[in-house]
Amino acid sequence: MKRKITLKQIAKELDVSISTVSKALRNSVEISEDTRLKVQAFAKLYNYRPNNIALSLKNRKSNTIGIIIPEIVHHFFSKVITGIELVANKRGYNVIVGLSNESFDKEVINMQMLANGSIDGFILSIAKETLQQQDYHHFKETINQGMPIVMFDRVINEIPCDKVIVDDVRGSRKAVEKLINNGCKTIGIITTKDYVSVGKLRTQGYLEALEDHKIEAESSLILKVDDKLLSENHLESLENEISNLFETNPKIDGIFAVNELYAVTAIKVARKFGLEIPKSLQVISFTDGVLSKHSMPSLTTVSQHGQKIGEKAADLLINRLEQEEAIEEGEEVFETVVIETELIERESTK
Amino acid sequence: MKRKITLKQIAKELDVSISTVSKALRNSVEISEDTRLKVQAFAKLYNYRPNNIALSLKNRKSNTIGIIIPEIVHHFFSKVITGIELVANKRGYNVIVGLSNESFDKEVINMQMLANGSIDGFILSIAKETLQQQDYHHFKETINQGMPIVMFDRVINEIPCDKVIVDDVRGSRKAVEKLINNGCKTIGIITTKDYVSVGKLRTQGYLEALEDHKIEAESSLILKVDDKLLSENHLESLENEISNLFETNPKIDGIFAVNELYAVTAIKVARKFGLEIPKSLQVISFTDGVLSKHSMPSLTTVSQHGQKIGEKAADLLINRLEQEEAIEEGEEVFETVVIETELIERESTK
DNA sequence: TTTTAACACGAAAACGTTTTCGGTCTGCTG
């Protein structure tokens, strides 16, 4: 197994010094055209490329971004990664991915693994377990060590860092208003427990929309799904909970679900109750993924523009990284960017 | 912005040499218990962690795996990544992701960016454009430079490396046989152009199944979709092509699709033709993703076990990396692992 | 008392770069 060629080897081969080779390759004026061309030709022949690791060590900069997300088998998160990767590559950065799997411990471990020189900064969305335990010391420590973080989607206000979020409240409100304007009188919501920040916000949007239209909110119409265990029977228990919702609210004619899965499951259950979509029940879901687009009927959704979120997060992070090089310790001020949601109308509403 | 603490700083602070600090932290017997404990306490206090980059440079090993895939917003690929990440982390490796976006150039660039010390080996699935152009020099070069590659799903035989594939032919054959046994007489296939290796193999499985049951294959029943442009109107043209299929084959009563999207689109189109699923038309698709599970009717699919593929690929790569350290240049022999598919029956078949 | 061995630690090289600082020529000016 032959290793990649190094400056040293080229130098030896051509009987010049390492410095000369380095300079020749970077077109330094210090080097005569003769040797410059000679070196360059040789380097090209042997397909020389500078060793990234050595560069990282020298420059104390890896040009790599660390991403920590709860899971990757998820339309929204993979869209975000696509966005991050896009601008990262464009700006000369690589992307290294860690999955927390919604676990606090894995989140901490993953961050530790990466925060030792491997990366220059983090882009992350917080694990549910972390949100529940409200233990944020690992974020604070990383920031204290001078490593910038950009949080997206699931964020916490008390951490001083840039953030990219979605206007969850407004998005949800628009969705519920749409249902109201479409004639729905009894609108249910299928959401998560409150510790998931986005779930809470979307519930809030739902409540605000009702209030705006003088509709009394009823607790029986609010289903907060406990998805602590994403086990195999999760789907089944979800269906049961939704069945319950329909049984206790026979007059229900509109549903707002905070994610696609809840929405399609609701539709599935509704069918069992003999409800026709969208005639007798209209459904809107948050998150515009494959399911919304391709299930039948296709879902009216609030699109989050995951890719745009990723792009913006990457830009924020890289900007900070490169500004840090220039300015040395100006008082930092952090930005929270809100990416607008968009209501995409499809067949599940009138 | 304070940097992370280094051995040098600890050494200075404690008035010992760098070597002593290093040895103390690694519990060397050369160091007296006194200084050992002193150093360790200090290191713990300041939360010292060895710099990964420096270690990589010294050991000429980054303990990082590079993944190159065509896209990440794709159930199968993200499942594979999950699997890779799982065993990589367990075995002390990180994972760095590059997206080729099905483009040859981006594939090449991405590999060059990573192959300069950043990673120890590749796990990849080939871009469609690369398959089409049949230009594999970048794979050969990386291998020649001593960097192992493991290919999965979309592979090429002529490249000497480990491979993890799915028994596409058998899986497809089983699926089509299922349709035949369920009473289908006129079975169509919606597949890709032949340059996509897996598409070709799945088509082959379809043909073999028909032949086994003495059914004559008809070219009008074989739809090879050209998805060169994944543009916005792609879905529309897909629907048109499928409409065509139904029109020219009014007696069609079974469909085998090589991916989920083709399957659900086929169902959508079939509905327009007044066909009921699974009563008058049965559908089986390859790839068991969210769509299959949650669309209505849910799809009978050939599951590829993407996560298992990822796990296996990572194991193969890491095994090779760590064996390389031990043995120096034994004649290499490469392995091709076949992950069995599984037919998952749902509502789209009788 | 001298030799030896164990013990504790430090110097330095190495990984592959880039860059600063000198140094050695050559040819030219005064």
Place this chain on the structure above:
DNA sequence: CAGCAGACCGAAAACGTTTTCGTGTTAAAA
């Protein structure tokens, strides 16, 4: 002919580790 500028190149430091080898001290053995 002395001095000098410019052209061209090399030595060495630095990034943060680990590890080999050397060295000095002390206590035990001869």
